[in-house]
Amino acid sequence: MIFPRYPTYKDRGVEWLGEVPGHWEVVRLKHLLQRRITDGPHTTPEFVSEGVPFLSVDGIQDGELKFDGCRYISEDDHEEYRRKALPQRDDLLMGKAASTGKIARVKVDFEFSIWSPLALIRLNPEASNPSFYEHSLKSPIVQAQIDNLCTANTQKNISMDDIPKLVLTRPPLVEQTQIAAFLDRETAKIDGLVAEQRRLMALLKEKRQAVISHAVTQGLNPHAPMKPSGVEWLGAVPAHWEVCPVRRVVSSIEQGWSPECFARPADDEEWGVLKAGCVNRGIYDPSENKALPIELAPVEAYEVHVGDVLMSRASGSPELVGSTALVTSTPGRLMLSDKIFRFQFENWIEPRFFVVALSSRPLRSQIEQALSGGNGMANNLPQSSLLGFYLSVPPKSEQLEICAYLDNQTEKLDTLTTEAQRAIDLLQERRTALVSAAVTGQIDVRGLAAVATY
Numbered sequence: 001m002i003f004p005r006y007p008t009y010k011d012r013g014v015e016w017l018g019e020v021p022g023h024w025e026v027v028r029l030k031h032l033l034q035r036r037i038t039d040g041p042h043t044t045p046e047f048v049s050e051g052v053p054f055l056s057v058d059g060i061q062d063g064e065l066k067f068d069g070c071r072y073i074s075e076d077d078h079e080e081y082r083r084k085a086l087p088q089r090d091d092l093l094m095g096k097a098a099s100t101g102k103i104a105r106v107k108v109d110f111e112f113s114i115w116s117p118l119a120l121i122r123l124n125p126e127a128s129n130p131s132f133y134e135h136s137l138k139s140p141i142v143q144a145q146i147d148n149l150c151t152a153n154t155q156k157n158i159s160m161d162d163i164p165k166l167v168l169t170r171p172p173l174v175e176q177t178q179i180a181a182f183l184d185r186e187t188a189k190i191d192g193l194v195a196e197q198r199r200l201m202a203l204l205k206e207k208r209q210a211v212i213s214h215a216v217t218q219g220l221n222p223h224a225p226m227k228p229s230g231v232e233w234l235g236a237v238p239a240h241w242e243v244c245p246v247r248r249v250v251s252s253i254e255q256g257w258s259p260e261c262f263a264r265p266a267d268d269e270e271w272g273v274l275k276a277g278c279v280n281r282g283i284y285d286p287s288e289n290k291a292l293p294i295e296l297a298p299v300e301a302y303e304v305h306v307g308d309v310l311m312s313r314a315s316g317s318p319e320l321v322g323s324t325a326l327v328t329s330t331p332g333r334l335m336l337s338d339k340i341f342r343f344q345f346e347n348w349i350e351p352r353f354f355v356v357a358l359s360s361r362p363l364r365s366q367i368e369q370a371l372s373g374g375n376g377m378a379n380n381l382p383q384s385s386l387l388g389f390y391l392s393v394p395p396k397s398e399q400l401e402i403c404a405y406l407d408n409q410t411e412k413l414d415t416l417t418t419e420a421q422r423a424i425d426l427l428q429e430r431r432t433a434l435v436s437a438a439v440t441g442q443i444d445v446r447g448l449a450a451v452a453t454y
Contacts, residue, residue: 026169051074093114
């Protein structure tokens with residue numbers, strides 16, 4: 001839809017903002033406030049299993065406050081904290097440390113406390129519509145200001161003195177309300193479409209794993225005679241397949257070296273050490289490396305080559321532990337780190353088959369069980385556990401057939417996933433552009449506040 005423009009525009013002297021509707025003002029945030037901006041206390045309370053919800057910047061997710069899984073503090077601590085900052089409905093909360101610029105409007109009536117990384121912004125209701133300024137603060141033009149005002153030491157921060165300096169537009173209050181109503185409706189509609197695409201992607205991911213799991217445990221012939229595998233979670237397998245632990249198919253496993261490296265990737269003429277994330281979700285990404293300092297001699301035996309099979313043995317995210325990938329292309333001078341396994345196989349195993357088997361549900365469930373098994377090894381997969389995992393192995397010719405079949409099937413599913421992600425990206429671009437245009441007056445939506453545009 002092509003939106004109308006306002007009849008007249010005026011340059012308010014803010015170069016990066018450009019012209020705004022002639023009857024709009026451009027002001028700093030401090031002129032919109034009912035009270036001084038505050039933040040949560042800088043002390044650390046004792047957390048309890050039940051009590052008053054306690055949010056930090058991680059409590060803002062996708063532009064909304066999330067109380068599921070939040071921390072709790074006692075009523076006594078809340079009584080002390082509320083003296084400095086007690087959020088109420090329609091207050092705006094802003095991340096001012098680490099995740100700077102995260103914005104959420106309070107849409108609940110129950111009491112909760114906030115921590116120091118959150119700033120509490122309370123607008124003057126006689127001149128400011130909270131929903132309008134929620135959209136404004138989330139817009140690219142204000143987020144860019146926040147980013148410019150940030151300082152970075154160990155983490156990004158915006159000071160409490162700088163937040164009131166943010167420059168925003170101020171339409172008449174009735175117009176703010178009309179724009180907010182339009183944006184609330186239209187962004188909710190776009191968010192619904194995005195949610196549909198994300199659900200589709202989740203179904204495609206589930207379908208992908210189901211296709212892989214069926215192929216590597218049941219084969220491609222639905223009429224093949226079956227036999228009990230002897231492994232409860234594996235069930236029946238084709239009668240001519242062998243069920244064995246990983247140690248039977250792997251001839252050797254090696255780990256690399258993790259010296260102190262630069263925080264940047266290696267240049268063309270430098271050696272680099274691969275990070276565990278180089279094989280996330282079964283895709284080898286050689287850019288996930290750190291440059292080796294020139295004073296350290298590389299260990300050439302650890303250099304990665306085409307045909308290598310690599311596995312992440314450790315990660316901050318449990319679902320990424322055990323991610324396995326076949327190296328199909330790689331630049332030279334990249335070494336294994338000690339967070340990565342490299343496999344050599346017995347000659348009756350096709351490396352590609354091993355890679356897809358490791359992404360199947362039976363193998364993933366064994367990895368998850370090993371990680372939750374304790375012994376201080378959380379998010380770290382020991383070789384001893386890996387070598388004891390069971391898998392079902394067909395003859396090598398059938399392994400190759402299964403790999404070719406899965407290449408075809410997963411390519412189709414991956415194409416659909418890519419298309420869904422592209423749709424999400426376009427919808428989010430549309431959302432951002434719509435909000436930005438509306439809150440800066442580049443489009444006139446006053447007559448559309450109660451009219452659907454899709």
